[in-house]
Amino acid sequence: MTVGRIPQPLSRFHRGYASLRLLVSNRQALVGIVILAAFVLIAVVGPFVVGPIEKPGTPGTTPLLNPSATHLFGTDQAGRDLVKLNVVGAQVSLIVGVVASVLTMLIGTAVGIVAGFLGGRWDNWLMRITDFFYVLPTLVLAVVLAAILGPNLLNVIVVIGMTSWPATARIIRSQTLSIRERMFVDRARAYGASNRRIMTRQILPNVFGLVMANTTLTIATSIFYETTLSFLGVGPHETYSWGRILEESFNAGALTLGKWAWFVPPGLSVVLVVLAFTLIGAGFDEILDPRLRLRGGPHGVTELAMAELEATLEPRA
Amino acid sequence: MGSAYLLRRLGGAALTIFAIAVLNFFLFRLLPGDPVNTLLPRNVSQAQKDALRHRLGLDQPVLPGIIRTNQGAFKVDFSTLPDSVVGNQFVTYLQNLASLDLGLSFAERRPVIDVIGEHFWPTILLVGVSEAVSIVVGVLIGIRAAWKRGGPFDVTSVNSSLVLYAVPLFWLGMLLLFFFATPNGIPLFPSQQMSTPGAIFNSPVDQAIDIGRHLFLPALTLALGGIGGEVLIMRSSMLEALREDYVLTARAKGLKEADVVRRHAVPNAMLPTVTVVALTLGYVLGGAIGVEEVFAWPGMGRLTVDAIHNQDFPVLQGLFLIIALCVVVANLIADFVYSQLDPRVRT
Numbered sequence: 001m002t003v004g005r006i007p008q009p010l011s012r013f014h015r016g017y018a019s020l021r022l023l024v025s026n027r028q029a030l031v032g033i034v035i036l037a038a039f040v041l042i043a044v045v046g047p048f049v050v051g052p053i054e055k056p057g058t059p060g061t062t063p064l065l066n067p068s069a070t071h072l073f074g075t076d077q078a079g080r081d082l083v084k085l086n087v088v089g090a091q092v093s094l095i096v097g098v099v100a101s102v103l104t105m106l107i108g109t110a111v112g113i114v115a116g117f118l119g120g121r122w123d124n125w126l127m128r129i130t131d132f133f134y135v136l137p138t139l140v141l142a143v144v145l146a147a148i149l150g151p152n153l154l155n156v157i158v159v160i161g162m163t164s165w166p167a168t169a170r171i172i173r174s175q176t177l178s179i180r181e182r183m184f185v186d187r188a189r190a191y192g193a194s195n196r197r198i199m200t201r202q203i204l205p206n207v208f209g210l211v212m213a214n215t216t217l218t219i220a221t222s223i224f225y226e227t228t229l230s231f232l233g234v235g236p237h238e239t240y241s242w243g244r245i246l247e248e249s250f251n252a253g254a255l256t257l258g259k260w261a262w263f264v265p266p267g268l269s270v271v272l273v274v275l276a277f278t279l280i281g282a283g284f285d286e287i288l289d290p291r292l293r294l295r296g297g298p299h300g301v302t303e304l305a306m307a308e309l310e311a312t313l314e315p316r317a
Numbered sequence: 318m319g320s321a322y323l324l325r326r327l328g329g330a331a332l333t334i335f336a337i338a339v340l341n342f343f344l345f346r347l348l349p350g351d352p353v354n355t356l357l358p359r360n361v362s363q364a365q366k367d368a369l370r371h372r373l374g375l376d377q378p379v380l381p382g383i384i385r386t387n388q389g390a391f392k393v394d395f396s397t398l399p400d401s402v403v404g405n406q407f408v409t410y411l412q413n414l415a416s417l418d419l420g421l422s423f424a425e426r427r428p429v430i431d432v433i434g435e436h437f438w439p440t441i442l443l444v445g446v447s448e449a450v451s452i453v454v455g456v457l458i459g460i461r462a463a464w465k466r467g468g469p470f471d472v473t474s475v476n477s478s479l480v481l482y483a484v485p486l487f488w489l490g491m492l493l494l495f496f497f498a499t500p501n502g503i504p505l506f507p508s509q510q511m512s513t514p515g516a517i518f519n520s521p522v523d524q525a526i527d528i529g530r531h532l533f534l535p536a537l538t539l540a541l542g543g544i545g546g547e548v549l550i551m552r553s554s555m556l557e558a559l560r561e562d563y564v565l566t567a568r569a570k571g572l573k574e575a576d577v578v579r580r581h582a583v584p585n586a587m588l589p590t591v592t593v594v595a596l597t598l599g600y601v602l603g604g605a606i607g608v609e610e611v612f613a614w615p616g617m618g619r620l621t622v623d624a625i626h627n628q629d630f631p632v633l634q635g636l637f638l639i640i641a642l643c644v645v646v647a648n649l650i651a652d653f654v655y656s657q658l659d660p661r662v663r664t
Contacts, residue, residue, distance in 0.1 A: 132336055135596075137644050139603025140621075144637045147625050148348055220483070227485050228607055233625050246488060250611065255494055255508075258501040267488035274483035 029283025035276035043094050046087035053084045073261040077252040086265055089242040097223040103161030104218045108168025116176025117199050134166040146234035153236040160222050179206045209288045216281035220274040227270050242266035330649045337641045342410050345634045355423050374409045419635040424627040429635040440616030447539035455547025463555030481545035487607025490538040506534050509613040535612040542604050550593050558586040595651030599644045
């Protein structure tokens with residue numbers, strides 16, 4: 001009988017590399033990564049290729065042109081080239097999505113870990129507040145807040161972050177509850193580590209994978225919200241986003257004019273990017289929770305939906 | 318039996334509603350500017366302004382010991398104390414709420430409650446019809462997908478649900494409008510409003526048909542938006558139920574597969590769906606804002622957009638309160654239904 005090599009614990013780098021390979025080997029996640037890479041390329045390189053947006057009234061611009069070789073998507077009511085607007089839209093949507101999502105994660109993770117780890121009165125009050133915001137219709141609250149604070153990029157990001165953290169807090173809390181019972185937490189406590197130290201050094205690294213998986217999903221939601229807020233007239237006013245192109249096309253009567261190239265590309269972009277992040281998030285979850293790989297087969301996403309549902313429904317006592 | 322449970326839920330809902338009212342009060346105190354200047358024309362005297370300010374209760378301190386200057390800054394002012402313990406804007410606001418007084422609309426110069434009242438039922442009709450359709454269709458598809466797991470029906474429905482989940486509802490509405498209500502597609506349906514303007518109907522049936530034709534596209538849009546979530550949740554819940562021992566027992570008894578699914582798996586799989594439906598109602602109400610705007614449906618969503626454009630903050634404040642209230646009530650109903658279906662929670 002030959003004895004196999006004793007498996008060595010993987011270094012942090014190798015662990016990261018291994019999960020990246022797993023992510024790429026997951027077909028859904030791969031599709032998501034490819035779509036996302038295409039849009040990131042458009043957002044980063046695009047502006048250099050297509051040039052800056054024309055100022056309204058620039059000589060030589062004609063409003064409401066149909067798609068042609070020079071203007072692939074035609075022009076808008078002020079004569080601006082719609083390809084250029086869509087490229088800027090990609091930038092703004094991705095920036096809002098990522099930054100708002102980081103804010104969501106910071107609030108949600110902090111609330112979730114503190115509530116789950118400290119328990120007792122902290123848990124009780126924090127979860128009451130969380131449940132309160134969870135029940136409120138998020139989009140309606142976001143619209144009202146954005147209307148009050150005023151429509152600019154920073155406010156829209158803050159509004160999305162402030163309204164979408166409760167789901168994250170609930171998921172992180174339930175994960176913290178199970179990690180709290182593990183041996184290494186007891187050991188750290190026996191060494192005399194403070195609560196703060198245990199939360200940042202023991203709990204946080206262990207929920208971090210879940211945080212990352214959840215981030216991809218909240219980026220999708222954030223982009224979704226930004227688009228809707230912009231369409232309703234409370235999005236960032238100083239720049240173009242896909243939602244604002246849709247708002248302007250709708251108000252200019254693109255539907256009755258039959259200008260499909262005005263409102264189809266930005267909407268389709270939103271769908272593709274949101275779908276990409278959802279697929280990547282599902283892939284992440286399968287890596288973190290191998291049970292999903294066994295159960296899920298090609299349908300990991302639904303198991304993910306259920307897992308998140310269970311996490312969010314659980315603390316209803 | 319479950320009266321203690323119900324009472325606790327009712328108490329919780331009452332507390333939530335109170336918290337919503339408090340949040341609503343403070344949110345709108347953050348606004349810059351003086352509402353009196355918005356309500357009155359430019360050339361009125363200071364005395365008239367002060368009279369209106371007094372009538373609206375804006376001359377009172379915001380909270381005990383805290384006043385707001387006409388420029389909108391907050392200041393601590395203890396000289397207003399003992400009086401301001403009761404005589405402050407917060408107490409007045411709660412008193413007004415209790416008598417359904419939500420203030421005056423800036424744009425229409427009449428009570429907010431009247432303005433919202435006119436837009437309430439169209440939204441309830443739209444959201445009610447689309448929720449009903451999406452629940453029935455979503456649950457049926459979810460059951461079938463779980464039953465035929467891994468087959469072409471399952472794969473198709475899961476993938477379409479994921480795509481539907483990623484589509485902004487207002488954009489879906491724009492596409493449907495473009496294809497089915499403008500000459501650019503096949504104009505089968507009207508594109509605007511809730512009924513044909515100026516039409517005279519011979520019978521209530523004709524009128525109902527007219528409203529139905531107007532309702533079709535916006536309701537379809539919202540229903541499609543809801544179906545994605547319903548399918549995914551029902552499918553997962555069904556898969557869970559099909560793994561349970563009682564399903565094995567039912568099969569072992571020699572029941573037909575259809576009976577096993579219909580009588581043993583489905584009733585249990587339905588339970589989580591009840592709660593989720595109430596939670597998704599908030600999502601659908603939010604989505605309804607954009608969809609109502611696209612189809613010019615005269616509901617609370619359209620009113621929200623108008624209020625944003627007119628900077629009509631009293632209406633916006635009232636809308637947030639009413640919509641949040643609807644969601645809380647829906648959750649309460651879901652809790653009640655759940656407790657009737659599942660005796661275990663009645664403790």
